[in-house]
Amino acid sequence: MKAFNYERATSLAEAVAKVSHIKGAKFIAGGTNLVDLMKLQIETPTHLIDINDLGLNKIEASADGGLRIGALVRNSDLAANQQVRRDYAVLSRALLAGASGQLRNQATTAGNLLQRTRCPYFYDTNMPCNKREPNSGCSAIGGYSRLHAIVGVSNSCIATHPSDMAIAMRLLDATVETVRPNGSTRTIPIAELHRLPENTPHIEHTLEAGELITAVTLPKPVGGTHLYRKVRDRASYAFALISVAAIVQRDGTGRVAVGGVAHKPWRVEAAERDMPRGAKALTAGILANARITHDNAFKVLLVERTIASVLNEAKA
Amino acid sequence: MTTFDPSRRKFIQTTAASTCAVITAKLTTEAEAKSVLQPKQVVEPAKINILLRVNGSEHQLMVDPRMTLLDALRERLQLTGSKKGCDQGQCGACTIIVDGRRIVSCLTLAVMQEGHEITTIEGLGTPTNLHPMQAAFIKHDGYQCGFCTPGQICSAVAMLDEVKAGMPSHVTRDLNRSPEMTAIEFRERMSGNICRCGAYSNIQDAIVEVVGERV
Numbered sequence: 073m074k075a076f077n078y079e080r081a082t083s084l085a086e087a088v089a090k091v092s093h094i095k096g097a098k099f100i101a102g103g104t105n106l107v108d109l110m111k112l113q114i115e116t117p118t119h120l121i122d123i124n125d126l127g128l129n130k131i132e133a134s135a136d137g138g139l140r141i142g143a144l145v146r147n148s149d150l151a152a153n154q155q156v157r158r159d160y161a162v163l164s165r166a167l168l169a170g171a172s173g174q175l176r177n178q179a180t181t182a183g184n185l186l187q188r189t190r191c192p193y194f195y196d197t198n199m200p201c202n203k204r205e206p207n208s209g210c211s212a213i214g215g216y217s218r219l220h221a222i223v224g225v226s227n228s229c230i231a232t233h234p235s236d237m238a239i240a241m242r243l244l245d246a247t248v249e250t251v252r253p254n255g256s257t258r259t260i261p262i263a264e265l266h267r268l269p270e271n272t273p274h275i276e277h278t279l280e281a282g283e284l285i286t287a288v289t290l291p292k293p294v295g296g297t298h299l300y301r302k303v304r305d306r307a308s309y310a311f312a313l314i315s316v317a318a319i320v321q322r323d324g325t326g327r328v329a330v331g332g333v334a335h336k337p338w339r340v341e342a343a344e345r346d347m348p349r350g351a352k353a354l355t356a357g358i359l360a361n362a363r364i365t366h367d368n369a370f371k372v373l374l375v376e377r378t379i380a381s382v383l384n385e386a387k388a
Numbered sequence: 389m390t391t392f393d394p395s396r397r398k399f400i401q402t403t404a405a406s407t408c409a410v411i412t413a414k415l416t417t418e419a420e421a422k423s424v425l426q427p428k429q430v431v432e433p434a435k436i437n438i439l440l441r442v443n444g445s446e447h448q449l450m451v452d453p454r455m456t457l458l459d460a461l462r463e464r465l466q467l468t469g470s471k472k473g474c475d476q477g478q479c480g481a482c483t484i485i486v487d488g489r490r491i492v493s494c495l496t497l498a499v500m501q502e503g504h505e506i507t508t509i510e511g512l513g514t515p516t517n518l519h520p521m522q523a524a525f526i527k528h529d530g531y532q533c534g535f536c537t538p539g540q541i542c543s544a545v546a547m548l549d550e551v552k553a554g555m556p557s558h559v560t561r562d563l564n565r566s567p568e569m570t571a572i573e574f575r576e577r578m579s580g581n582i583c584r585c586g587a588y589s590n591i592q593d594a595i596v597e598v599v600g601e602r603v
Contacts, residue, residue, distance in 0.1 A: 075433040078453035078499050104495045107456070108476055120453070122500055148489075152555040157563040168558040172580025173547060175477060177489045178496065308558065308579035 074116040081121050084251055084286065092253035092282025094119045099284060101144055102179040104171075105187045112197060114188075114204055128286055131155070137292040140249075143182035143285045147237065148173070150181060159293035162317050165300035166240035172309050182285035185238050185248070185265065186277060189231035189335075190311055191220065202228045203273040218367040219313070224334040225363050229273030233266060233336050234311050240300060242337035243317045243329040247289045253282040259289075266336030273335070296321045297386045301378050302331075314371050316378045320386035324348040328382075330358060330375055351380035438502045442467065443511030451498050458482045460498035461508060469509035469538040473582075480581035483539035484508050490546035492580075509538035512545060521545050524594035532585030540581045544595050547577045569599050 081087035091097045096118030100106055109115035128142040131153050139155060150156060151167035171179065193199045193211035200209035212220050212230050220230040246262045265277050279285070296319040304310040315331035326347050329339040343357025355376040362372055433453050440447045442465060449464055458475075461467045461484070470493055473481030477495040484493045485507040513519035521541050524530070531537040551567050559576040560567045567573055574595050575588075583591065 073454040076453060077433055078436060078497070100497075100500070103497065103500065104477055104492075107495045107497065110454075111475065120497075124500065148550075148555060152553075157556065161563050164556065164563055165558075168556060168560075172480065173550065173557075173577050174480060174483055174490050174492045174543065174580045175495075178491045308576050 073110050074113060074118075076110075076117050077119045079119075079121060080125055081123050082125065084126055084284070085255055087121050087123050087126065088251055088253045088255075088282050088284050090119070090121050091284070097121060099123050102146070102183045104175050104179045105183065109188060112195065114195070114197065123284070134289050139290045141181050141288045141290070143180060143287055145181045147171070147176040147179045147181070147184060150237075151176065160240075160244060160290055160298070162243060162298035162300050162319060163237070163240040163290075165298065166236040166302075166315075166317060169300060169302040169312075169315070170236035181237075181288055182248075184235055185241070185262075185285065185288070186279075187235060188276070190234045191231040192216065194231060203231060203269075203276075206272070206274050213365070216367065217365040219311070219332075220365065220368050221334045222362045222364050222368055222371050223338060223359055224268045224336065226269045226271060226273070228271045229269035229335065230365070231269065231273065231335060232332055233334065235337070236300070236302060236312065236315060236331060238262075238266075238337045239315055239317045239329045239331040241288065241290075242339050243319060243327055244290050244294075247291075248285055249287040249289060250279065250283050250285050252280060257286075262288075262337070263339070269335045276335075294319060296326055299382050299385060301382050301385075303374060303378055314374050314378060316375070316382050318379070318382050318386065320347070320383065326386075328354065328358065328379065333359070333371060333375065347383070351376050351383055355379055436499050438499055440465075440498065440501060440506065441504065442506045443508060449498070453497060453499050455498045456494050457484075457496045457498045457501050457506075458493035461493060461506075467508050467510050470542075471535055471538060473536065473539075478582070479536070479539075480543060481536050481539040483543040483581065485542055485546050488546070488549065490543050507542070509542055512541065519545065520598050521594065524597040525591070528590045528593040528597060529587070530591040530594040531583075531587050536581060536583045536585075540578070540583065540591055543578060543581045544574075544591070544598075547574070548595070548599065550577070571596065 091099055098117040098120055100120045100122050101124060106115055129144040130142045131145055132140050134140040147167050151164045157164050191212055193201050194203050199211040202210050210229055221232045241262050248260045248265050251257050267276055299318045302312045302315040304312050312332035314333055317329045320326035327344050329337055340358045343354060346353040346357050359372055435450050435452055437450050440449060447465055451460060458470055458472060461470050470484055471481040473479035475494045477492045482493045483490050486504050513522045521544055525541060551569055554566045556563050556567050557573055557576050559572055571592060574592060
């Protein structure tokens with residue numbers, strides 16, 4: 073690990089001011105992803121601002137009948153929250169499909185959204201990676217790419233976003249609340265938080281330097297049957313090959329988001345009108361313009377079949 | 389065991405230290421001969437004075453911010469029950485209990501844990517006064533080499549508390565009801581603890597015994 077200084081922030085204003093003014097400074101909350109990457113010197117912060125004492129760990133009703141989830145709410149607490157289990161079950165299901173009991177006790181809501189890819193070449197500092205080192209090349213293209221993205225990819229990067237939780241948040245039209253270094257606040261629809269790789273895969277989200285996520289809000293519950301199906305190489309504690317999050321209403325309409333296929337949680341609203349027509353039509357819309365490799369071609373059919381299975385389960 | 393452990397540990401430490409010394413000496417000579425390495429300014433981060441509360445006792449420590457909680461427990465407090473398996477949060481061998489909740493101690497920094505109540509395997513029970521989970525692991529042969537065992541036991545103890553508190557899991561059928569104490573729940577909830585020897589079925593039996601039900 074590279075040397076860094078550490079301090080605990082006592083106020084939001086202090087935290088954002090420090091991270092924006094000190095070169096190489098970063099926030100730390102759960103630390104499960106950041107500490108791991110620091111050991112490998114993929115992340116090399118010069119200064120860590122610990123935000124765990126800022127009180128951003130509450131889940132409360134929002135003014136418009138939705139739910140406001142503090143940035144520091146641990147994944148296990150969010151999954152176990154009674155209102156989430158009742159009204160946003162797809163979010164509980166997605167959280168519980170991710171990581172392990174220990175990691176869910178540490179990992180936070182905002183940290184989960186901002187976690188880095190698990191592309192093996194991003195982790196292997198002996199190999200070129202445009203995300204780790206801009207313009208060094210992409211080892212996954214033409215390399216071992218079974219786990220990689222099939223939509224929204226570029227010639228620079230085919231990494232996926234690893235989160236399960238983020239897929240459910242995208243499905244639920246969550247909004248991210250932030251505070252900027254100058255103290256002003258803004259809200260970002262989750263669809264606009266994560267970026268596609270294009271030719272700058274090292275820039276993964278639309279937050280400004282020093283901008284801090286303070287909460288994630290969910291709109292009023294939409295009802296329906298909530299499902300999250302994760303397909304992975306072992307039954308538990310593994311990242312998704314692909315995952316499908318869905319809310320299906322009684323009349324057969326609904327929404328779908330897909331994980332493990334893109335650099336961001338993948339949802340194509342325009343394709344959702346085809347849900348009553350079945351999995352094939354729906355998948356064609358969701359994965360339009362897919363760009364596959366020899367290794368990950370199987371994901372197209374896997375998504376279609378998983379959607380078919382989820383739609384069947386919703387009917388049952 | 390009690391007499392063998394420290395001597396084995398000391399042996400490993402001595403051997404490792406002398407090996408390191410040899411390597412360092414060799415590198416320095418080569419570097420000097422070739423004059424390749426330029427002297428670099430070493431940046432030492434400010435050490436931080438922290439108060440760690442572990443197994444009911446308080447410890448004042450001066451630590452480098454880079455030190456993980458696992459390293460602080462093992463190298464500074466000589467609590468070597470918690471094991472360093474992967475050091476990447478993937479194996480669970482370093483699982484400990486902080487404020488009643490299980491976490492992996494390799495992915496948190498010691499400086500972040502001031503003010504928290506830390507429990508390690510050494511705090512759960514002693515050889516003469518075993519925790520029921522420790523006794524059940526022995527009775528059911530819930531280990532072979534034993535390396536993952538302290539993490540398995542800490543994880544299992546806190547896992548049962550999570551079920552009791554009504555926290556759901558990936559295999560809980562109805563999210564709106566309390567989860568049940570079933571073998572299938574235990575399997576899923578213990579997936580963060582890897583056992584290379586494959587003692588899973590015996591670990592399962594040990595947990596079931598502690599729950600006190602045939603499940």
